[in-house]
Amino acid sequence: MGYKYNKEDILNVGYDVFRRNGYHNVGINQILKESGIPKGSFYNFFESKEDFAQQVIRQYGETNNCWMKDFFEDCTLSPLECLKSFYSMMMNLNEEDEYSGGCLVNNMSVEIGRQNDIIGSEANHHFIGWLNVLASVVEKGQNLNEITKDFSPLELAEYMHAGFYGVLSRTKVTRNRVYMDIWLEMTFKFIQA
Amino acid sequence: MGYKYNKEDILNVGYDVFRRNGYHNVGINQILKESGIPKGSFYNFFESKEDFAQQVIRQYGETNNCWMKDFFEDCTLSPLECLKSFYSMMMNLNEEDEYSGGCLVNNMSVEIGRQNDIIGSEANHHFIGWLNVLASVVEKGQNLNEITKDFSPLELAEYMHAGFYGVLSRTKVTRNRVYMDIWLEMTFKFIQA
DNA sequence: TAAATTAAACAGAACGGTCTAATTATTTTA
DNA sequence: TAAAATAATTAGACCGTTCTGTTTAATTTA
Numbered sequence: 124m125g126y127k128y129n130k131e132d133i134l135n136v137g138y139d140v141f142r143r144n145g146y147h148n149v150g151i152n153q154i155l156k157e158s159g160i161p162k163g164s165f166y167n168f169f170e171s172k173e174d175f176a177q178q179v180i181r182q183y184g185e186t187n188n189c190w191m192k193d194f195f196e197d198c199t200l201s202p203l204e205c206l207k208s209f210y211s212m213m214m215n216l217n218e219e220d221e222y223s224g225g226c227l228v229n230n231m232s233v234e235i236g237r238q239n240d241i242i243g244s245e246a247n248h249h250f251i252g253w254l255n256v257l258a259s260v261v262e263k264g265q266n267l268n269e270i271t272k273d274f275s276p277l278e279l280a281e282y283m284h285a286g287f288y289g290v291l292s293r294t295k296v297t298r299n300r301v302y303m304d305i306w307l308e309m310t311f312k313f314i315q316a
Numbered sequence: 317m318g319y320k321y322n323k324e325d326i327l328n329v330g331y332d333v334f335r336r337n338g339y340h341n342v343g344i345n346q347i348l349k350e351s352g353i354p355k356g357s358f359y360n361f362f363e364s365k366e367d368f369a370q371q372v373i374r375q376y377g378e379t380n381n382c383w384m385k386d387f388f389e390d391c392t393l394s395p396l397e398c399l400k401s402f403y404s405m406m407m408n409l410n411e412e413d414e415y416s417g418g419c420l421v422n423n424m425s426v427e428i429g430r431q432n433d434i435i436g437s438e439a440n441h442h443f444i445g446w447l448n449v450l451a452s453v454v455e456k457g458q459n460l461n462e463i464t465k466d467f468s469p470l471e472l473a474e475y476m477h478a479g480f481y482g483v484l485s486r487t488k489v490t491r492n493r494v495y496m497d498i499w500l501e502m503t504f505k506f507i508q509a
Numbered sequence: 510t511a512a513a514t515t516a517a518a519c520a521g522a523a524c525g526g527t528c529t530a531a532t533t534a535t536t537t538t539a
Numbered sequence: 540t541a542a543a544a545t546a547a548t549t550a551g552a553c554c555g556t557t558c559t560g561t562t563t564a565a566t567t568t569a
Binding site: 143144145146147148222223224225229230232233234235236237238243244246247250273274278281282284285286287288289290292293295296297298302305306309312313314 | 337338339341415416418422425429430437439440443466467471475479481482483486491498505
């Protein structure tokens with residue numbers, strides 16, 4: 124028999140709580156309460172709140188990277204349509220909880236990415252990983268003359284990435300997906316060859 | 317002789333501090349210290365931290381709205397070039413402080429816009445004001461056949477707005493303007509007629 | 510002098526984090 | 540294999556600090 128608690132479960136609770144409430148608005152006690160773990164155990168697993176947040180980001184970043192790779196590997200549509208379908212799915216996921224969270228990594232970036240090097244570079248690292256996945260799909264689309272060759276795959280990936288987070292952030296105050304849907308239409312009209 | 321302190325000065329300090337540090341990471345004491353105002357005076361002027369933050373957003377939102385209107389009124393370039401020049405200037409402003417703050421209203425939106433109705437709707441209100449200013453310039457560009465008519469002025473405004481905040485947020489962790497510059501190039505290539 | 514403002518002490522709650530003790534799992538020894 | 544020793548985990552009381560906000564009194568202004 125293993126021990127009662129494991130890091131992964133606690134990290135998943137952290138993901139949920141941080142995503143919805145931000146970093147500085149969340150106390151360790153809230154994490155403890157929602158995961159049922161005692162404080163002593165928490166500090167046995169994690170050095171500090173900062174260390175915990177970093178590991179939360181890391182786990183989600185890696186999980187999401189795998190998830191994205193799988194999605195594009197399994198996608199039978201054309202590269203351009205796969206990308207569009209990917210963002211469409213992301214939007215649907217965010218609609219499910221009424222845009223109450225957005226993307227943890229983006230939220231953390233905006234809230235503390237500039238002040239906190241640990242969190243900032245962890246977030247950036249995973250962004251880069253995701254962007255490379257996107258860029259590889261963009262490149263396939265370019266090779267099929269489906270996507271514009273006026274810009275590099277990474278440039279186009281960064282463009283989509285930023286645009287998506289821009290409209291996703293916008294939902295935090297509009298609380299509807301109208302301009303997210305229009306963004307999707309516009310972007311994929313713009314980038315096609 | 318008036319009194320020693322006035323609301324506007326305190327709000328300006330709040331703007332600075334909140335923009336760089338976020339909302340929950342800032343205590344009232346920090347505002348008091350940096351503005352030199354005593355605590356008693358603060359709670360004489362403002363009901364609460366939340367009320368203060370709302371007024372900070374309001375003042376900046378209105379100031380920025382005027383500033384944008386003036387910019388576009390004074391701009392002698394074509395509508396499309398005025399818009400491009402506007403975003404270029406915004407980027408330069410953010411480069412000056414090494415992307416340490418970004419946009420207060422966007423930061424607040426992302427951090428607490430979804431949890432806090434007061435802040436969220438205040439932020440949204442000013443976003444809408446700015447978007448209308450942008451949209452009016454877009455419309456002029458469309459009338460001059462300079463900007464695509466495939467989308468409405470407001471849709472294009474929302475698109476630029478979101479994209480800009482997306483790349484601006486990205487600088488929080490990349491700490492350079494590379495993809496911001498590319499975004500500008502791409503966006504204005506895409507939206508032209 | 511009456512009202513507004515300043516000043517600082519004061520709450521009570523929440524914060525991140527530490528500490529000691531008890532319990533459980535694992536490894537070592539007999 | 541059974542007992543003993545060690546290591547890891549669990550438990551939560553507790554620490555000093557900081558948080559937002561209140562209160563009371565002194566001072567300044569109109």
